[in-house]
Amino acid sequence: NAGVTQTPKFRILKIGQSMTLQCTQDMNHNYMYWYRQDPGMGLKLIYYSVGAGITDKGEVPNGYNVSRSTTEDFPLRLELAAPSQTSVYFCASSQREPGVGYEQYFGPGTRLTVT
């Protein structure tokens, strides 16, 4: 199993440009998540999905959109990039384990710079 894969690893965008961050998992997990990580701020949840066709906002959804057409893929779309979206983005997936809850598996991250 590859686990959770993310592309690209790095990207530089100009203000106002758009892009899609790709995320794929091969563990057949129902739950998928997008986080952003800024220095000293921990992880902030952007969007999450509990299954194909179902998505919901997290703590910081403004400026982002997601879709979940398949169990495996959960792309994150930035429509009009702004400098405030400069961050490291992590995708994660999880599945309910009886008595454990939802242990998450993380991708390697995408480092995005908006200038």
Next chain:
Amino acid sequence: AQSVTQLGSHVSVSEGALVLLRCNYSSSVPPYLFWYVQYPNQGLQLLLKYTSAATLVKGINGFEAEFKKSETSFHLTKPSAHMSDAAEYFCAVSAFEGGSYIPTFGRGTSLIVHP
């Protein structure tokens, strides 16, 4: 609503010394608790998890954590620090609220290990 507080954004220890990283949580329902570790330029990986089967949880690389319900704490410890333990550590809580399990992460504690 659930929240996680990690006391100390940085903890510095000497190699061979005890490691103690603090985590307190709040949750209105019984939570699941996790510690994740993040090495430089990598995604997060699970260190250990609280399953409710035992209050003392053992994880990878010699780490362990104790769940104390009365103190709402889940502190991470390791008897003897190694240089390779230098990383960012995140405590996370996940409770069934609002119809789903959505984890909340602390801001992270950077562990610095001196020779």
